[in-house]
Amino acid sequence: MADLRINGARLWESLMTLARIGETPRGGVCRVALSDVDREGRDLFVRWAHEAGCTVEVDQMGNIFVRRAGSDPTLAPVMTGSHLDTQPTGGKFDGAYGVLAGLEVIRTLNDANHTTRRPVEVVAWTNEEGCRFAPAMLASGVFGGEFSLEYGLTRADHDGVTVAQELDRIGYAGTRPCGGQPVHTFFEAHIEQGPLLEANECIIGVVQGLQGQRWFDCTIEGMESHAGTTPMPRRRDALCGAAQIVTAVQQAALAQAPHGVGTVGDLRVHPNSRNVIPGRVNFTVDLRHPDDAALAAMANALREAVAEVETAMGLTAALDEIWYAPPTPFDAGSVAAVRRAAQNLDLTHMDVISGAGHDAKYVANVCPAAMIFIPCKDGISHNEIEDATPEHTAAGCDVLLHAILEADGA
Ligand code: HGY
Ligand code: MN
Ligand code: MN
Numbered sequence: 113m114a115d116l117r118i119n120g121a122r123l124w125e126s127l128m129t130l131a132r133i134g135e136t137p138r139g140g141v142c143r144v145a146l147s148d149v150d151r152e153g154r155d156l157f158v159r160w161a162h163e164a165g166c167t168v169e170v171d172q173m174g175n176i177f178v179r180r181a182g183s184d185p186t187l188a189p190v191m192t193g194s195h196l197d198t199q200p201t202g203g204k205f206d207g208a209y210g211v212l213a214g215l216e217v218i219r220t221l222n223d224a225n226h227t228t229r230r231p232v233e234v235v236a237w238t239n240e241e242g243c244r245f246a247p248a249m250l251a252s253g254v255f256g257g258e259f260s261l262e263y264g265l266t267r268a269d270h271d272g273v274t275v276a277q278e279l280d281r282i283g284y285a286g287t288r289p290c291g292g293q294p295v296h297t298f299f300e301a302h303i304e305q306g307p308l309l310e311a312n313e314c315i316i317g318v319v320q321g322l323q324g325q326r327w328f329d330c331t332i333e334g335m336e337s338h339a340g341t342t343p344m345p346r347r348r349d350a351l352c353g354a355a356q357i358v359t360a361v362q363q364a365a366l367a368q369a370p371h372g373v374g375t376v377g378d379l380r381v382h383p384n385s386r387n388v389i390p391g392r393v394n395f396t397v398d399l400r401h402p403d404d405a406a407l408a409a410m411a412n413a414l415r416e417a418v419a420e421v422e423t424a425m426g427l428t429a430a431l432d433e434i435w436y437a438p439p440t441p442f443d444a445g446s447v448a449a450v451r452r453a454a455q456n457l458d459l460t461h462m463d464v465i466s467g468a469g470h471d472a473k474y475v476a477n478v479c480p481a482a483m484i485f486i487p488c489k490d491g492i493s494h495n496e497i498e499d500a501t502p503e504h505t506a507a508g509c510d511v512l513l514h515a516i517l518e519a520d521g522a
Contacts, residue, residue: 114456116224118513120506123216127505130156130196130212131204140496141204145197145239146174146278153196154284157211157236164218166234170286173251173264174238174279177288180218182228182520188294190228190519191479192217192512193235194302195471199243203498205303205488205505211236213301213509217516228520230296237471238284243378244269246396247327247435248469255291256474264290270380295479297446297519300472301512302483303500307491308464315507316454316461317485321441322473323371323402323465326411326433329394330357330418333428336383336391351381351390353427360417361397364410372401372410373467402439402465440473443480446519450482453514459507468493484511 133153134143143149154176161168161178169177179189194210214234221228237255242248245267254264265276279285309317334350358376365374379395397414401407411433418429454461464485472481486508489499 113224113226113517116220116226116513118216118220118506118509119223120502120509122219123212123505123509124502126160126212126215127204127208130208134198136201136496138496140498141198141202142200143196143198143202144200145241145244146275146282148282150197151282151284154236157196157215160215161234164215164222166218169288170284171255171288171290172261172286173254173275173290174284174286175251175255175290176236176284178215178218178234180221180228180232182230182232184229185231187230188296189231189233190516191233191235191295191298191475192300192516193233193237193471194300195240196236197239197241199241199494201494201496203493203496205498205500206305206493207240207302209303209486209500209505209508210301213505213512216509217513220513228517230520232516232520239275240471245275249471249474250275251290252471252474256477257291258474258477261290291478295475298472298475298479298481299446299450299512299515299519300470300481300483301508302470302485303488303493303498304464304485304491305468305488305493309462309485309487310491312462314460314462315486315504316459316511317464318447318451318454318461319442319466319483319485320447320463321439321465322469323400323467324404324407324439325398325400325435325437325469326407327435328397328414329432329434330354330397331430332357332393332421334391334425335389337389339387339389342389347389348426349389350393350427353421353425353429354379354393354395356421357414357417358395361399361414364399364413364417367413368401368406368410371403372406374399374410400467404438437469437473440476442472442476442482446480446482449515449518450484450511452518453511456514457507457510459511482515484508484515
């Protein structure tokens with residue numbers, strides 16, 4: 113089996129076919145979680161799974177489990193997978209690569225007529241991105257026991273529509289319990305979404321773990337009034353207050369250079385009229401750092417900035433920390449299996465820490481887990497121009513294949 117290789121052309125073709133579902137005019141993909149387009153992508157994956165002779169189960173959070181039987185059904189499966197949902201201006205590879213690389217491993221094992229001892233499962237996790245329903249990695253989080261099922265199902269989007277309602281609507285409200293099943297090992301293949309592999313001319317990232325992140329929702333209340341008649345000293349301008357906090361987020365991250373990052377990605381102004389002083393602003397804050405203490409310092413700096421704006425500008429602020437995900441190291445044995453596979457395949461590789469969150473983070477709560485990164489062009493992701501190469505997608509999938517085969521033999 114050491115000489116077994118996946119079919120890179122078939123994998124690339126599958127990636128390009130899936131990318132047509134939700135494709136955007138700029139060549140990206142918009143398959144926001146539990147939308148009709150997400151359902152179309154799910155349906156395609158399920159069809160391909162059946163064509164590959166697999167069984168398919170859907171759990172209570174809509175996670176899709178594709179299983180290829182092994183010789184001993186009593187053994188816990190070796191699992192892989194990622195997510196099919198994307199950002200609104202997402203790319204062809206974020207998430208989709210890990211799901212279709214898993215499917216390609218199954219197709220390759222079928223071609224080789226190889227029966228593994230353990231079942232091999234490929235999972236498409238619901239709502240990894242967290243852009244429609246916060247927090248991110250919601251459904252893998254329920255599977256990994258980080259969040260309750262009730263919490264997961266009741267997360268609502270900006271229109272108040274819940275995960276449960278959307279799972280029902282698109283026909284993916286499964287009956288399989290979410291979590292509680294044994295998993296031997298979980299491997300996730302993903303584009304790096306950053307610049308390190310390209311900068312170091314490496315094809316494979318051996319992911320040591322994920323950095324920590326804290327998400328906040330912030331509401332600033334001021335006073336709507338006339339843009340023309342209200343003198344500046346009498347204003348309580350919620351957007352001016354929010355603007356100071358946005359700058360404070362940037363300063364908090366820069367103060368923890370080079371690894372600290374801080375982002376305000378979603379900001380809504382009320383009433384959003386050009387000649388009304390904004391009375392309310394709602395926005396999100398995403399803070400991340402590989403070191404927990406530095407991350408806590410960034411969060412404290414944010415809280416201080418919010419308090420200052422309240423006092424100085426006569427505004428009312430509510431800062432709600434909705435999610436804390438500490439830095440997570442992966443299982444050393446599984447990380448070593450990824451490294452061995454890259455070495456045996458003679459692929460350039462380097463150790464990396466993931467700047468992005470991934471489903472492997474929460475699956476690691478219940479079993480040994482590790483990740484395989486491949487480069488993406490200029491390190492760009494969460495952007496419609498996200499790009500990768502057929503060579504790299506194939507190489508990462510070969511590493512996934514051999515890491516799975518090693519785990520199967522373990
Ligand atoms: O935000 C992230 O890191 C991931 O894309 N959910
Ligand atoms: Mn992703
Ligand atoms: Mn993403």
